[in-house]
Amino acid sequence: MEMNHSHDMSVTLSGVHLDNPVIPASGCFGFGYGMSEFYDINILGSISFKGTTREARYGNSLPRVAECEAGMINSVGLQNPGIDAVIAEELPKMREVFHKPIIANISGFSIDEYVECCAKIDREEQVAIIELNVSCPNVHGGGMSFGTCCDSVAEVVREVKKVITKPLYVKLTPNVTDIVAIARSAEEAGADGLCLINTLLGMRIDIRTRRPVIANKMGGFSGPAVFPVALRMVWQVSRACSVPVIGCGGVSSASDVIEMMMAGATAVEVGAANLRDPYACKEIIESLPAEMDRLRISALRDIIGVAH
Amino acid sequence: MYKKNIYTVLRNEQIAPKTWVMVLGGDTQYLTAPGQFVNIAVDGKYLRRPISLCDYDDHSITLLYDVVGEGTAIMSRAKVNDTFDVLTGLGNGFWIEKEYRHPLLLGGGIGVAPLLRLARDLKDAGQNPVVALGFNTSADVVLADDFEALGLETYVSTADGTRGVHGFVTDILKGLEAGSYDYYYACGPTPMLRAVAQTVPCDGQLSLDERMGCGFGACMCCSIETTRGSKRVCKEGPVFRKEELIWK
Incomplete structure (x- = not known):
């Protein structure tokens, strides 16, 4: 069999070079250093760290997780130590084990909070991209409520852009009527890129106790089951917008990465798969070259949006 | 690791x-x-x-x-x-507290499982724990013979009274002499752990059972609030010191 020995997996997000397009999604990899006990995480393209807010948050009551066919529902509720502790304690620990550009996932409950957190994280050298989380389904009065309306997305993007120097990517929720309208509105307000999708609002009921499994009743559904939904939205948004798109949702294999890129993603985030198998990203990255050979792809960037 | x-x-x-x-x-x-x-x-x-x-x-x-x-x-x-x-x-398992000489092992239901190896490790460390195991009914009783085979004083309770003490693990303790134990290691369902933490008058370690996502600290699905901040049951736990736990 003829082998293609040149495997160029590198991609560029708004001037940020990644050795490969595989990025653990926010909330599924902590701040990286815990996962480095499993493998050398420097093989990753980047890491999107745990969604961070101004104040420390404990998050929602337990149970926070429910299993589903080909996926899971979580309702963690943005548990994080707060932006100052992230900068003082988490980033230094992350820096010890991960020597590549990182993506800072920032969430909030008001425009002021997003602006303050983004301004602070923008000054951190390791941070290459700020990912604005306007799509968390597990908190009230923040997170997703900003991401379901064109005007509020535009407003938060405009205000944050005033105080940062790094590229701003907006992470979008699929829980909207028209994701293209939201994406366009983020782009027009100055977003440098988009990341989609966050989790789908879902629910399970324990039929023995007749009560919702999750204490918060509803939560974010993710895992392989949502891949076709995510892929469809990436395809729609990347056709409608000119900024780069990070594809996220149910990605579990090298072929999923390739399919997501063909739909229009420049890079790909892997979420729930890390929770089932802590080696998921490593196995995806290591199997990409063979998959590229099989499909006669010499440079991954060549396939971005080829299915349009 | x-x-x-x-x-x-x-x-x-x-x-x-x-x-x-x-x-x-x-x-x-x-x-x-x-x-x-x-x-x-x-x-x-x-x-x-x-x-x-x-x-x-x-x-x-x-x-x-x-x-x-x-x-x-x-x-x-x-x-x-x-x-x-x-x-x-x-996770972090039980650790042997060497300054206590008379530990209790308190297990409820399937929570008796991790106590068997702990019992042997305690014996190897020169301590002879008293074992109290609680089940719903006599048919559910497991491992009691294994603890006895280690030569340990072993008591069983059943909620329906079909074997041993009628009641819960904590009811077994009512029959023990005061001062016959000075520390405990407990594992079982949450109501049992709450009862143990609130009624057994000495320090101890408790192994919690929570619904987990990943099991290795990445997803934060099993985080609990403790007296020392939030902790992940899968990563910092599942075994915690009694004084760390908050019972609502």
Whole structure:
């Protein structure tokens, strides 16, 4: 069999070079250093760290997780130590084990909070991209409520852009009527890129106790089951917008990465798969070259949006 | 340290109406203490099943598990020589407090499992724990003979009174002389742990049981609030000091 020995997996997000397009999604990899006990995480393209807010948050009551066919529902509720502790304690620990550009996932409950957190994280050298989380389904009065309306997305993007120097990517929720309208509105307000999708609002009921499994009743559904939904939205948004798109949702294999890129993603985030198998990203990255050979792809960037 | 590996089923048998014992052969170098758990990938189920170590040696892991849902039902149908993808070495287990001479081991239901290895480790450390095991009914009683075989004073309670003390594990303690114990190690359902923490008048360690997402600290699905900030049951736990826990 003829082998293609040149495997160029590198991609560029708004001037940020990644050795490969595989990025653990926010909330599924902590701040990286815990996962480095499993493998050398420097093989990753980047890491999107745990969604961070101004104040420390404990998050929602337990149970926070429910299993589903080909996926899971979580309702963690943005548990994080707060932006100052992230900068003082988490980033230094992350820096010890991960020597590549990182993506800072920032969430909030008001425009002021997003602006303050983004301004602070923008000054951190390791941070290459700020990912604005306007799509968390597990908190009230923040997170997703900003991401379901064109005007509020535009407003938060405009205000944050005033105080940062790094590229701003907006992470979008699929829980909207028209994701293209939201994406366009983020782009027009100055977003440098988009990341989609966050989790789908879902629910399970324990039929023995007749009560919702999750204490918060509803939560974010993710895992392989949502891949076709995510892929469809990436395809729609990347056709409608000119900024780069990070594809996220149910990605579990090298072929999923390739399919997501063909739909229009420049890079790909892997979420729930890390929770089932802590080696998921490593196995995806290591199997990409063979998959590229099989499909006669010499440079991954060549396939971005080829299915349009 | 923890690691993913493939393990071979050496034994998988029902030992009580809803309880099975599974012995897995494979690498055990990452197991460091009783109270740690493994996380088992089950075909057809997205999340792994976290199961406490009951015992282990250089090449095998013994697990006791209740069949409570589809995932554990799939496990119960595994045959000798079948294989499982397992993460081992997860969580912080029990540690032996050497200054106490008369520990109690308090187990409820399937929570008795991690206490067996702990009992042997305590014996090896020169301590002879008193063992109190609680079950719903006599048919559910497991491991009592194994504790007795270690030569330990072992009591059983059943909620329906069909064996031993009628009532809960805490009712067994009412029959013990005051001062006959000075520390405890407990594992069982949450109501039992709450009762133990609130009524047993000495310090101790408790192993919690919470619904987990990943089992290795990444998802924060099993975080609890403690007196020392939030902690992940899977990562900082599942064993906590009594004074760390907050009972609502």
